[in-house]
Amino acid sequence: MSMTMTYLHTFYVVRDDPTNNVPDNIFSKLGVHLHRRDQHPLGILKNAIYEYFDTHYSNKFNKFDDLCPIVSVKQNFDDVLVPEDHVSRSYNDTYYIDPQTVLRCHTSAHQAELLRTEYTHFLVTGDVYRRDSIDSTHYPVFHQMEGFRVFVPEEWEASGMDATLFAATDLKQCLEGLARHLFGAVEMRWVDTYFPFTNPSFELEIYFKEKWLEVLGCGVTEQEILKRNGKPNNVAWAFGLGLERLAMVLFDIPDIRLFWSNDERFTSQFSKGQLGVKFKPFSKYPPCYKDMSFWINESFTENNLCEVVRGIAGDLVEEVQLIDNFTNKKGMTSHCYRIAYRSMERSLTDEEINDLQWKVREQVQSKLNVVLR
Ligand code: FA5
Ligand code: MG
Numbered sequence: 001m002s003m004t005m006t007y008l009h010t011f012y013v014v015r016d017d018p019t020n021n022v023p024d025n026i027f028s029k030l031g032v033h034l035h036r037r038d039q040h041p042l043g044i045l046k047n048a049i050y051e052y053f054d055t056h057y058s059n060k061f062n063k064f065d066d067l068c069p070i071v072s073v074k075q076n077f078d079d080v081l082v083p084e085d086h087v088s089r090s091y092n093d094t095y096y097i098d099p100q101t102v103l104r105c106h107t108s109a110h111q112a113e114l115l116r117t118e119y120t121h122f123l124v125t126g127d128v129y130r131r132d133s134i135d136s137t138h139y140p141v142f143h144q145m146e147g148f149r150v151f152v153p154e155e156w157e158a159s160g161m162d163a164t165l166f167a168a169t170d171l172k173q174c175l176e177g178l179a180r181h182l183f184g185a186v187e188m189r190w191v192d193t194y195f196p197f198t199n200p201s202f203e204l205e206i207y208f209k210e211k212w213l214e215v216l217g218c219g220v221t222e223q224e225i226l227k228r229n230g231k232p233n234n235v236a237w238a239f240g241l242g243l244e245r246l247a248m249v250l251f252d253i254p255d256i257r258l259f260w261s262n263d264e265r266f267t268s269q270f271s272k273g274q275l276g277v278k279f280k281p282f283s284k285y286p287p288c289y290k291d292m293s294f295w296i297n298e299s300f301t302e303n304n305l306c307e308v309v310r311g312i313a314g315d316l317v318e319e320v321q322l323i324d325n326f327t328n329k330k331g332m333t334s335h336c337y338r339i340a341y342r343s344m345e346r347s348l349t350d351e352e353i354n355d356l357q358w359k360v361r362e363q364v365q366s367k368l369n370v371v372l373r
Pocket of ligand 2 (some may be wrong): 203214217
């Protein structure tokens with residue numbers, strides 16, 4: 001935990017500052033660095049991706065895995081052309097330390113500074129933070145690996161393709177090669193999407209447990225980013241991999257909370273520090289469902305609800321799901337949420353769950369000002 005100290009003394013954090021929406025359970029994740037543990041699934045995956053890039057690009061990619069996750073709003077948003085009114089900038093989606101400082105919500109926050117420092121091929125791995133919904137594939141702290149490659153004109157000129165098509169083709173080849181390196185055969189598909197910092201933009205999905213799971217976003221870097229950072233005559237591609245998502249498929253890990261487990265029955269399964277392990281679940285404990293209905297108000301958001309639930313139940317909450325939603329004749333809207341409680345490590349007692357649910361009911365009223373039904 002020594003890294004936490006380094007972060008803490010460089011940033012003065014005001015208690016109960018209304019411009020700070022980082023709860024203690026999130027703050028305590030700073031400096032844990034799961035991605036730097038060689039015997040953790042995220043560390044194993046990071047090393048396997050490094051291996052792919054080292055062999056295919058003869059060590060040309062520079063690697064960074066300890067850049068500070070506390071970054072400026074400029075780094076996280078402005079530098080990658082996120083519009084002023086984009087939802088991701090809101091306090092509902094992002095953890096703010098103060099109005100100019102955030103916990104990075106993606107590793108793209110480091111693109112511009114590295115480009116300016118003359119890096120042309122780089123991989124940035126780190127913990128990222130988002131206020132988000134709660135289920136088995138979403139967690140408020142997760143890990144990304146950013147990849148970035150700059151091309152010089154000779155490279156695309158020789159191909160006869162235009163620069164953008166050349167970069168997009170190279171990008172897809174690179175990532176398909178990576179998927180084969182990690183998975184061998186796996187069912188995957190490309191989906192067109194939008195990011196402010198790339199055009200065209202794509203997402204890669206992998207078929208996992210009867211569903212398509214989004215594992216990465218990528219695209220051809222907006223020319224404006226290259227221009228602003230001293231590379232006006234180049235083209236580049238970039239990608240951002242969700243490490244937990246890939247690791248879930250690779251190691252057959254059914255729930256994203258497990259990555260944070262210190263239970264020997266989890267950690268010992270990765271002690272070889274290698275790919276090729278399939279996670280064997282220790283007996284599955286039963287979930288317990290609790291429903292809660294309330295009249296919402298204008299400021300109600302699901303992310304705020306999830307923060308309250310996570311703040312009380314921590315990793316004992318598995319999913320928060322909207323199961324009913326209606327508006328009455330007076331225009332009042334009611335939501336019913338189903339909360340699934342389940343520990344990955346032990347059985348929970350009825351008493352314990354009732355106690356959690358009681359606290360949740362109390363705090364949704366006091367913190368979110370909704371009226372329970
Ligand atoms: C981004 O974060 C972009 N910065 C990625 C990118 C980089 C695009 C460079 C283009 C160029 P997105 O929000 O889709 O995109 O997140 C990327 C990946 O992170 C997702 O595909 C998913 O694998 C993972 N991810 C997103 N939210 C969560 C979450 N709450 N828990 C776990 N993984 C998540
Ligand atoms: Mg996405």
